[in-house]
Amino acid sequence: xxxxxxxxxxxxxxxxxxxxxxxxxxxxxxxxxxxxxxxxxxxxxxxxxxxxxxxxxxxxxxxxxxxxxxxxxxxxxxxxxxxxxxxxxxxxxxxxxxxxxxxxxxxxxxxxxxxxxxxxxxxxxxxxxxxxxxxxxxxxxxxxxxxxxxxxxxxxxxxxxxxxxxxxxxxxxxxxxxxxxxxxxxxxxxxxxxxxxxxxxxxxxxxxxxxxxxxxxxxxxxxxxxxxxxxxxxxxxxxxxxxxxxxxxxxxxxxxxxxxxxxxxxxxxxxxxxxxxxxxxxxxxxxxxxxxxxxxxxxx
Numbered sequence: 001x002x003x004x005x006x007x008x009x010x011x012x013x014x015x016x017x018x019x020x021x022x023x024x025x026x027x028x029x030x031x032x033x034x035x036x037x038x039x040x041x042x043x044x045x046x047x048x049x050x051x052x053x054x055x056x057x058x059x060x061x062x063x064x065x066x067x068x069x070x071x072x073x074x075x076x077x078x079x080x081x082x083x084x085x086x087x088x089x090x091x092x093x094x095x096x097x098x099x100x101x102x103x104x105x106x107x108x109x110x111x112x113x114x115x116x117x118x119x120x121x122x123x124x125x126x127x128x129x130x131x132x133x134x135x136x137x138x139x140x141x142x143x144x145x146x147x148x149x150x151x152x153x154x155x156x157x158x159x160x161x162x163x164x165x166x167x168x169x170x171x172x173x174x175x176x177x178x179x180x181x182x183x184x185x186x187x188x189x190x191x192x193x194x195x196x197x198x199x200x201x202x203x204x205x206x207x208x209x210x211x212x213x214x215x216x217x218x219x220x221x222x223x224x225x226x227x228x229x230x231x232x233x234x235x236x237x238x239x240x241x242x243x244x245x246x247x248x249x250x251x252x253x254x255x256x257x258x259x260x261x262x263x264x265x266x267x268x269x270x271x272x273x274x275x276x277x278x279x280x281x282x283x284x285x286x287x288x289x290x291x292x293x294x295x296x297x298x299x300x
Contacts, residue, residue, distance in 0.1 A: 001092045010084035013061040014122075020057030021124055024050055047115040054122055062086070065122075067114050076106065078113040080121050092121055159191055239281040246285045247277055253292045263297055270298035 026043040062085035070077050076096045083089045096113045159168040159180040168180035168191045180191040254264050272284050
């Protein structure tokens with residue numbers, strides 16, 4: 001690795017950038033057979049994912065990455081240069097001897113070298129790193145050990161439903177009794193050690209409430225009396241006293257219908273048992289207007 005005369009500004013900027021780097025996640029899965037017939041599986045983060053996770057943090061702190069490549073003695077050399085806006089820099093090289101001389105093999109080795117060099121220089125790493133298998137000699141790296149399948153919570157392989165190929169779940173009643181079962185659609189399959197197969201138990205039917213027929217309801221009402229909702233007595237609000245505009249309307253209409261003052265007073269006293277118009281309320285005034293329009297008069 002080579003560095004400029006000073007990397008004071010660069011080191012400070014890189015420290016800030018590292019705090020802004022995003023997590024590098026494994027999104028690529030590989031499952032293949034080696035030349036010796038051994039199966040290998042691994043997951044890794046691609047070069048694009050590494051760059052995407054670091055790009056913003058580098059740019060915001062005046063840092064840039066350059067990765068030119070060259071061939072030296074038929075070996076692929078990848079140079080990685082981390083440069084700062086102050087002019088300070090750090091440079092590293094990595095050589096890869098690809099076992100595959102095809103364009104695909106060289107491309108794979110180049111991508112691996114760039115990613116390995118970049119993560120090393122920036123001080124970052126993905127959760128797992130094993131995608132250099134295609135660029136390394138067969139057998140140099142050991143495959144990742146596969147994790148055993150997790151057992152279902154509350155169940156063990158001892159309590160396994162061979163009919164449905166699922167684990168029974170442990171259940172405990174309030175009295176401490178335990179049993180094992182699993183749900184199969186709308187049914188429950190219970191473990192029965194005394195039988196070769198699990199027993200599928202149908203759930204108890206739910207009670208269904210059927211409303212009475214019209215004839216049954218009529219009979220109930222006849223025997224026990226028809227149930228009526230509580231009725232609150234209606235409260236009649238008194239009508240307010242007659243208003244001056246209504247009095248003026250009554251007098252105007254009476255004049256048009258050629259009622260004399262004695263005739264109008266007689267009609268009011270006969271219909272409402274009051275001596276004059278001022279003793280009426282609004283409802284009575286409306287009724288009187290109707291009588292006047294119809295030409296009604298008090299009997300002689």
